[in-house]
Amino acid sequence: MYVTEGSTDGPTLLVTGGVHGxxxxxYLSAGRIKDWDIDAGKLVVIPKACKPAIDAGSRQFSDGDLNRHFPHGSNEESALASAIWDVAVQENIDFLWDLHSSYGIYESGDGGVGQALFATDAGDAGVHSKAIRDYLNQEVLDDSLDSKYDFREHTHDNDGARDMLKHKVGASLDTPAIIFEATEKLSLDRQVKYTTAAVERFMYRFGLLETRLATEKTGGIRYDGDATAIDASVDSNGKRSGLTFGFTNDAGHELTITGLTIDPSNAAIDELSDHSYDEGRWTSELHIAADVQDGLTDVNGGLTLPGSIDLDADGHSDSADCNAIMSPGSSATVSLYQFESGGTPVDMVGESVDVTVDYRLPSGRAGSTSFTLSPPGLGYEGDAVAIDASVDTNGKRSGVQFGVTNDTAHELTITDLTIDPSNDAIDELSDHSYDEGLWTSELHIAADVQDGLTDVNHGLTLPGSIDLDADGHSDSADCNAIMSPGSSATVSLYQFESGGTAVDMSGETVTITIDYTLGDGSRGTRTLPLTL
Structure with a gap:
């Protein structure tokens, strides 16, 4: 728990993140908000409310769904829920913001609740949620987005009807609360951008902030939320092994970029190395295009990751290192090249990289800003589950199902799938059926443009790979899956066996690697460790 107090009296705001792991x-948005300064009142943040679920990458923890442990009129249903409730009561909060995301979009028909604010009947929550909705739609949402991503608002008239933290705050404390839901159909960068913008605007309306924004007071740099994986023209490896992104100088003064720390979330990505004797964009590890002075660092032998670059000191010569300088209000474009794993280029589509930018102002004051880069690609919905398919009577959950999303702006075609169980005894994927389809083929992908299917003759030896449109036993038994931009698809694998006997996949771990092509001709790969 993090507590920040303003210089004058004011209301107390509780912000929770990570209730669903x-x-x-x-939890990323709440992790930023905890570092904000405020002018008045008190800001209480619990950024990782259900850390066990976050660590496991799952919605629930061992005691179940934390956001179903807050019944109105009775005690909380877990020790963790009780601890969170004690904070709300003891801090005598005046408002709650509970930060979430959803696989879909509220009122779109897909069953999701993303791009929406849900307010209590208690207090003036509905007034605030409607105002924040209008602010996001009119001033924050990217112009390139379809109108389906506009935010919606719903004010409940039945506080306490569900055993959720927001409901209990409204019913038991008669205190206003809002659940904020971003949609996971958008990139993680955009989800965090919209979530933090909503909370920031509310804090201004509620009196915790004066006219200046929290981001302006805590750092001179604002990330533009536009991370993109790039297949640089200087190589022919066909992989998007470079990253580019932008940020803006909000400091009100000329600003010098002095350092950059790079930390991929995928530990296998261990180096940034350009493999070139030239210096410049895509021929140096780091290049920053800025309006006053470009920044560049060409590191001799490459940079071990995670690692840091001192822009004007870490180059191999005087011509190979230079700080970037930005005028007030200007934007700069950062290019990093190329990301590798064991000396092999890595496709960065769908990967996450934590970046910290160090800067210096003319007064000599130094600062830093941290953010996460999540280049859009093939997203994973984190919903892998072992299935006892109805086509058999073995009583075992020998099938596996999970969802993926097309987070790009192009049509996406899934072409290949590699399956590698961590349990070496699991040696085959075989459906044992003469039919073709869901649970009657080894691989089925339900997608919106075109379903994918591969029915492998005599099954697939594991670990092994499936070429979707080539490895089926006939023309009707193999077909690539095609997804429209922003859509989701469901992948089903059946059945996993060991020595010819069906294996219950509950508790097993399987690494899935998916190869795909985009409508612009580029290619990508996404590796997913599925824990069932």
């Missing part, structure tokens, strides 16, 4: 936007 597989909703990254909630």
């Amino acid at each position: 597989d909703e990254q936007s909630g």
